[in-house]
Amino acid sequence: MYVHTPTPAQQEKQSNIRSAFFISDGTAITAETLGKSLLSQFSDVEFDIQVIPYVDTPLLAREAVQRINNAYQSSNLRPLVFDTIVSDDIREIINAADAHNLDIYEGLINRIATEINHKPNPHTGMAHSRVDSDDYKARIDAVHFALDNDDGARTNHYDGADIILIGLSRSGKTPTSLYLALQYGIRAANYPLTEEDLDTSQLPRVLKPYHHKLFGLTIDTERLVRIRQERKAGSRYASLAQCQEEQRAIQAIYSHQKIPSLNVSEMSVEEIATRILQITGLKRRIGV
């Protein structure tokens, strides 16, 4: 183990925050996703997170090692390393750093190889759909569909929609539509229910033929008020009374029209999207 004797100046600099490195010869998205998920289980510990993608030469690997060793020196805490490096040569260089390397990838790949009795074909960066693949085309088509059908911009393309998200303004419809498109190739339109739409418990005329594609997003009233106050402070639109009235009206529509809905107040975009797939049974167009 490395023994470090810091100078007084270095001692002063010591932050006592442990570094965590997510390192890959590709995008590092896998290392980062897993690493963050694991570190989030230690919610009362602070980590200094550093992502180093595209470490695909011995030179770059040695530079990464230098960064790891520097982090050790300046904090006096042994860094954690999560790497998904495929090449044995590159991985060996990283393994020589003064760090606790969790060696996720190599260990798991070997266990899978043993279980399925099949050798791996090591290669980098196959986790995502490339520009020349059908999956990529499906993603891009879905993204353009979401853009063209955002915020009720058009309503004459709903025949081609996999799902139509409805809800009050700023309830998360747009980012959810785009996430569904980018991650799952799902064609999601979205339509905001405005004050005029909420006067009756009827659906707007343009939505009626697509009842089976509708999915409602809701958020808590106090959050809605806060968001609207940020946009238009002091307006009727942002008043508690107005928000309560709109919330009552939209709940009545969801309930009378039997439209599935989800309260997204406590959710991330990722959770909203995956919950929608789960509730509706909608199938991804890509990925699985």
Next chain:
Amino acid sequence: MYVHTPTPAQQEKQSNIRSAFFISDGTAITAETLGKSLLSQFSDVEFDIQVIPYVDTPLLAREAVQRINNAYQSSNLRPLVFDTIVSDDIREIINAADAHNLDIYEGLINRIATEINHKPNPHTGMAHSRVDSDDYKARIDAVHFALDNDDGARTNHYDGADIILIGLSRSGKTPTSLYLALQYGIRAANYPLTEEDLDTSQLPRVLKPYHHKLFGLTIDTERLVRIRQERKAGSRYASLAQCQEEQRAIQAIYSHQKIPSLNVSEMSVEEIATRILQITGLKRRIGV
């Protein structure tokens, strides 16, 4: 180990494709990202992938076990299970399935706990930024920025852009802008260089003040021709000669104006986005 004696009808149904289950008490995005990345290292093996998110009750866990066991029975191949379940009780139920469980999470969390000498605080679904967080606001603001500034729609908000992607039409600018927004909270505008813009080796007037924010995307000419043929078969716009001319012109602009650029022909959206961060040194607004 489970011993299965299939009936003749079952035998006929056997696909000899091994199932892989990605299971979580949250979105299952972490389990899926890691699992797919690992399985992609066995590129000549086919897997039947099943994602089961939100397994957060014993009942749902037993249903998942049933699905795993059914997969074993119908294929005669022991399924692989990648789970990121936090609760010990739920994980125990899943572990009882007739499967090879790689037990990623528990093993790694225990190793981290030992290394940092700190107990974990087990909880679910903290890997993504919630609706009420600053990170979430940054993402959403970035998504709306990308939408408002897509495809050169507006050019008077470039002061607020972190980056302005330029390139020929359909070179991946829009999905890259949205990915940068959703994943990293980066405000990316995009501007298509059209035939008129390419007449000189000068930048369009609206881009000149933002030279330092420009980043060029390029794709191979034959791919450009193919994409354009799909959109407008037989047109001059889609002809080899026209595409070659535009490619020559845009390369001249990148070169004369010293604009960093990236050939994205072989890349996924994820790779384009992470390469741009690497090349430009642009900092994420969220995530790290």
